[in-house]
Amino acid sequence: MLGVTIMLYPTTAAWFSQYNQASLVGMYGDQLAETTPDVATQLSEAYSYNEALSSGALLAAGANVAVGSGNVSGDGASYTDQLSTPSGVMSRLRIEKIGVDLPIYHGTAEDTLLRGLGHLEGTSLPVGGESTRSVITGHRGLASSRMFTDLDKIVVGDTFTLETFGEVLSYQVTDVVVVEPDQTETLHQEAGKDLVTLITCTPLGVNSHRILVTGERITPTPPRDLHAAGSSSGVPGFPFWALAFGGALIVAGGYVYWTVKPVRRTAENRSEA
Structure with missing residues (x-):
């Protein structure tokens, strides 16, 4: 029984994680109507925040998570007040090619990265604009969720x-870099460019290197992406096959146990005689 539970845990846990993430991104659009301040005000504040930000990120040698090195000039609102919603989701990332549709939260604390993706404080907020670079980080290879696995x-x-x-902000990948463990990488704004960099660890299961995927803004936003915006990612179907497989293993194990038990008892009786 314990063996079956261990065997089925990754599949079941991944389903619950995908279910929760799909629910969160599905509610994201609805929650925007309830945000305070309203959407227009928060976007305006986010643009101002980016303009006042000396944006940057440092991926130090041997580090798995980048560190934001940007500072906000003046007395603007705090980072955590930016793009605020009741659920804490600040944005949503879709990568159709690898089936990613994940919520983005503030910061890159470990508990945050277990729930979804993290926006690196100290880099531009993910609202676009000239001379900005937003950095988004995520785990890969988790037993409970795929995240950035692919x-x-x-x-x-x-x-x-x-x-x-x-x-709706669309980006085309312009650069993919694998950073060596002993290499330090700096990520800064580039004049006139609207960039987003996605970061995760590699190789899978070893996590000694880092992958940096950088995209540059596509303008205007393709109609296909505009049409898909706000749509539900769809709650994944429950893996009933896993339950059926587990049930079959239990039945088979029970059959073997109750079949072998009388034979073993008969053999023991003979040896005693």
Whole structure:
């Protein structure tokens, strides 16, 4: 019984994680109507925040998670007040090629990265704009969720989309870099460019290197992405096959046990005689 539970745990846990993430991104659009301040005000504040931000990120040698190095000039609102919703979801990332549709939260704390993707504080908020670079990080290879597990399949020319407070921002991948463990990488704004960099660890299960996938904004946003915006990612079907498989193993195990038991008892009786 314990063996069956251990065998089926990854599949079941992954389903619950996907279910929760699908529910969150599905509610994201509905929650925008309830945000305070309203959507227009928060977007305006986010643009101002980015303008005041000396944006940057440092991926130090041997580090698995980048560290934001940007600072906000003046007395603007705090980072956690930006793009605020009741659920804490600040944006939504879609990568159709690898089936990613995940919520993005503030910060890159471990508990955050177990729930979804994290926006790196100190880099531009994911609302676009000239001379901005937003950095999004995520785990891969988790038993309970795929997250960025397939990010290594992304190549130059692929696209991804951010949905942030009703805005739809499409990006085309312009650079894919694998950073060595002893290499330090800095990520800064580039004049006139609207960039987003996605970061995760590699190789799968070893996590000694880092993958950096950078996309540049496509303008205007393709109609296909506009049409897909706000749509539900769909709650994945429960893996009933796993229950059936587990049930079959239990039945088979019970059959073997109750078949072998009388034979073993008869053999023991004979030996005693």
